[in-house]
Amino acid sequence: MSKFSKKRGNTTPGISTASLPDIVFMLLFFFMVVTVIKEDDLKVDVITPEATELKKLENRSLVTYLYIGKPAKNYQGQYGTSPRLQLNDRIVGIDQIPYFLEEAKRTVAEGLRDKMIASLRVDSDVTMGFVTDVKIELRKAGQLKVNYASRPRSKDL
Numbered sequence: 669m670s671k672f673s674k675k676r677g678n679t680t681p682g683i684s685t686a687s688l689p690d691i692v693f694m695l696l697f698f699f700m701v702v703t704v705i706k707e708d709d710l711k712v713d714v715i716t717p718e719a720t721e722l723k724k725l726e727n728r729s730l731v732t733y734l735y736i737g738k739p740a741k742n743y744q745g746q747y748g749t750s751p752r753l754q755l756n757d758r759i760v761g762i763d764q765i766p767y768f769l770e771e772a773k774r775t776v777a778e779g780l781r782d783k784m785i786a787s788l789r790v791d792s793d794v795t796m797g798f799v800t801d802v803k804i805e806l807r808k809a810g811q812l813k814v815n816y817a818s819r820p821r822s823k824d825l
Contacts, residue, residue, distance in 0.1 A: 711747075712737035712754045717792040719818035730784045732772045733817075734765075736799060737791030751794045753802060762801055766809040789817040 714737040725731055735754040739747040743759070752759045755768040773781050786806055790799055806814055 709757050710735060710754065711740055711743050711757070711759050712752055712791070713740050714789050714791045715793075716789055716818045718821040720821050722818065722820055725785065725787070725815070727783070730776060730780060731787050732769065732784065733787050733789055734802065735789045736794050736802065738793070751791070751798050762805050765802065765805045769806075769809050769811050783813075784811070785813045785815055786811045787815050787817050 712735050714735050736751060737754075738744075738749055739752055739759065747759055753762060753765075754760075755764065760768075769786070773784065776784060788799065788802065803814060806812075
C-alpha cells in the first residue's frame, strides 16, 4: 500500500450564502425608506363638493388630476384671487391642457391610453363657466373620460 494519497484536484470551497437574506432585507429596507410617493403640492385651495352617489376609481395609475380653485393665501400675491388651474405642481393656463395630457399619456402603456381618466378636483366656489372652459379644452385634446372628485355627504343631513 502506498503511504501517499493522490490529490483529486484543487477545488475551491463553495460560496457561503448564509448572509444573503441579511443583504436582501437590508436592500429592501433601504428602498422602502428612500422611496417617495408623489403627492402634488397644492397651490390652489380645493374643497370638493359633497355627493351622495360616489364610485371609487379602480385603476388610479390611469387617472390624471386637474385641480381648479382659488390660489392658496401664500400664492395670491403671485397669481391673484381668481380661480386657477393647477396641473401637477404648476399653475398654468387652460391652453396647457393638451401638453399636460400628452405628457401623461407617454407614461402609460399604449394599450391603456384610451382608458385614461381626467379627474377634475374643483373647489365648490368656482363658477361652472371656468369648469366648462376646461372641459371644452379636454374635449379638444381627445380626453373624453372625465369625472368629478367629491367627498361623501355627512350622514346627519
